[in-house]
Amino acid sequence: MTTTPRTWVVGEVVSAALLNQEIRDQFGSFFGAWTSWTPTWLAEGGAAPTLGNGTLAGRYLKVGRTVDWVFQLSWGSTTAAGGGGGSENWMFGLPAAPATGFTYRIASFDAFDNSTSLHYSARGIYNTGSGGVVKTLVSDRADVSGIWDSTLPFVYASGDILYASGRYEAAS
Numbered sequence: 001m002t003t004t005p006r007t008w009v010v011g012e013v014v015s016a017a018l019l020n021q022e023i024r025d026q027f028g029s030f031f032g033a034w035t036s037w038t039p040t041w042l043a044e045g046g047a048a049p050t051l052g053n054g055t056l057a058g059r060y061l062k063v064g065r066t067v068d069w070v071f072q073l074s075w076g077s078t079t080a081a082g083g084g085g086g087s088e089n090w091m092f093g094l095p096a097a098p099a100t101g102f103t104y105r106i107a108s109f110d111a112f113d114n115s116t117s118l119h120y121s122a123r124g125i126y127n128t129g130s131g132g133v134v135k136t137l138v139s140d141r142a143d144v145s146g147i148w149d150s151t152l153p154f155v156y157a158s159g160d161i162l163y164a165s166g167r168y169e170a171a172s
Contacts, residue, residue, distance in 0.1 A: 034059040039071050040093035043082040044135065049090065049150075052078030060095040065170045067096050073162040081150030089147060091135040092124075092164065098132055099169040107134050107166030109148070114159035122148050124164065134166065 006022050008014075037058045041049050058071030071092065082090075098105075107124035120141060124134040137148035144153040154160075 030063055034061045037095045042091040044089040047082045049082035050080045052076050054079035067170045068167050069095050070165040075156050075158055075160040077158040081156055091133040094132045096170040099171050105168050109137050110163040111153055112161040113154045120144055120153040
């Protein structure tokens with residue numbers, strides 16, 4: 001798929017191949033299948049987290065330069081949150097490089113504590129200055145306020161899940 005429409009020339013013979021390329025294929029991308037991707041999981045200000053036997057899987061759909069994405073981090077028995085005493089500021093890689101020149105964008109996060117069956121929500125902030133990662137997950141709840149990390153909103157254990165989704169403009 002291209003992001004720049006074709007410039008037609010007066011007198012040009014329009015073929016089926018050109019129509020398919022410029023109309024059918026472009027339109028078809030709106031209904032295309034999502035692409036699988038594995039986000040990187042990093043930490044700022046502490047030891048890096050390790051996935052161990054957990055899973056981290058994502059999908060995204062890119063239409064033109066608009067990217068919609070989702071991922072799920074399922075905690076395993078050997079998954080480690082990273083060190084730093086709760087100050088590691090988790091970061092997750094995006095599926096495509098973001099466009100330059102935009103300010104902050106918001107991503108949604110939902111953490112599920114399997115031991116208490118409670119959900120917690122947060123907003124993640126990403127911008128071009130953050131190098132193509134979502135970082136600074138800030139809680140939506142006053143009773144669990146602060147930046148999410150290995151101890152907030154709870155200490156993660158096997159069976160816990162972190163869901164995330166967002167939308168942004170890609171560089172190309």
